[in-house]
Amino acid sequence: MPHYGDYQNAIYFAGLSGIVPEWPVDHAGLRARAEAHWPAAVRDYVQGGCGDEATQDGNAAAFDHWGMTPRMMVDTSARDLATTLFGHRLPSPLFMAPIGINGICTDDGHGDLAAARASNVTGVPFCASTLANDPLEDVRAACGAAPALFQLYTPREPDVAASLVARAEAAGYAAIVVTLDTWVTGWRPRDLNTGNFPQLRGAVLANYFTDPAFRALLARPPEEDRQAAIMTWAATFGRVLTWNDMTWLRSLTSLPIILKGICHPDDARRAIDAGADGIYVSNHGGRQANGGVAAIDHLPAVVEAVAGRVPVLFDSGVRSGTDMVKAIALGADLVGLGRPYCYGLALGGAEGCAHVLKCVLAEADLLMAVNGWPTLAAVRAAGAIRT
Numbered sequence: 001m002p003h004y005g006d007y008q009n010a011i012y013f014a015g016l017s018g019i020v021p022e023w024p025v026d027h028a029g030l031r032a033r034a035e036a037h038w039p040a041a042v043r044d045y046v047q048g049g050c051g052d053e054a055t056q057d058g059n060a061a062a063f064d065h066w067g068m069t070p071r072m073m074v075d076t077s078a079r080d081l082a083t084t085l086f087g088h089r090l091p092s093p094l095f096m097a098p099i100g101i102n103g104i105c106t107d108d109g110h111g112d113l114a115a116a117r118a119s120n121v122t123g124v125p126f127c128a129s130t131l132a133n134d135p136l137e138d139v140r141a142a143c144g145a146a147p148a149l150f151q152l153y154t155p156r157e158p159d160v161a162a163s164l165v166a167r168a169e170a171a172g173y174a175a176i177v178v179t180l181d182t183w184v185t186g187w188r189p190r191d192l193n194t195g196n197f198p199q200l201r202g203a204v205l206a207n208y209f210t211d212p213a214f215r216a217l218l219a220r221p222p223e224e225d226r227q228a229a230i231m232t233w234a235a236t237f238g239r240v241l242t243w244n245d246m247t248w249l250r251s252l253t254s255l256p257i258i259l260k261g262i263c264h265p266d267d268a269r270r271a272i273d274a275g276a277d278g279i280y281v282s283n284h285g286g287r288q289a290n291g292g293v294a295a296i297d298h299l300p301a302v303v304e305a306v307a308g309r310v311p312v313l314f315d316s317g318v319r320s321g322t323d324m325v326k327a328i329a330l331g332a333d334l335v336g337l338g339r340p341y342c343y344g345l346a347l348g349g350a351e352g353c354a355h356v357l358k359c360v361l362a363e364a365d366l367l368m369a370v371n372g373w374p375t376l377a378a379v380r381a382a383g384a385i386r387t
Helices: 006-015 027-037 040-047 054-065 111-122 136-142 158-171 226-236 243-251 265-273 295-306 321-329 339-371 376-382
Strands: 083-085 088-090 094-096 126-129 148-152 176-179 257-260 278-281 312-314 334-337
Touching (some): 027 339, 054 295, 094 111, 094 126, 094 339, 111 136, 111 339, 126 136, 136 158, 265 278, 295 321, 321 334, 321 339, 334 339, 339 376
Parallel strands (some): 094 334
């Protein structure tokens, strides 16, 4: 039976022939290579966080104060990382978190398609962003048989929101992920110091420019007056959502709705009561608000409040397979990887992205093997202790 950890064996055996990995297998190496590869504007936008980036850095550092206890004399020669989401069987709990700048992470400007192809190769679900350089239909098609999620930045124009959601449903996405904390952009000094906001330069707006409801707002199509289309996008982006909007959101689709940005247990309870089909614990990786508690530290209380009624997704600060396993131990059903897969996109497109996903899964699988946890249920039973 093949295991994700077999990727390690493939690397070692290739080494016998003098072949070493084309891309690093560790986060620090990937990050350094990607930062050196990207133009400064892309590097700073991807890497930047809010304020002095304390929350962004704290998200990753916080995993260090959660520890797990191994169990010995357990047969872990066979491991099973499979799980399900809304009736879809997934090979593992890992998914690619939505990143609205994927499009410019690759040299060819088609990072969304590259990420989708990596999903197709690995089976790791891709959560496609509203902000993309390729239309959501093309991105979904590139995912192949792997289930995909569509992340919605809810526009102020109800017709545009309804159109985007309808397109996602028609394209075959498995759920709609509604981001709650990005109706306005947080204070990001790296970008402010260079006056760089990629969307105002026309990047990652393909879903809007191809949308019939958005195009109906324009005097001339984007192909004829791109600047006017960009300014219309700026005036349309970012609806402030309240609990009263749940009825409207629910009316837009028959797909499951996942609310992203939930960090307080009371918000989790209220979301479920309002009809949410999934809770997504995230502080946007520290990009939207500074001064917050690390997302992983919020996870246990939210999981307790949810009490198994709906799936709990998690991202923010995940950098490795070990981080993924810790999030599962604390109750997450699915764990989202963010920046690391962007590094893979930068260095090798779809193949580089798939390499990063394989490395994360291999580390997680081998950790479970060594520590006596043959299944995700065993990981959850082991739990994690704050050290």
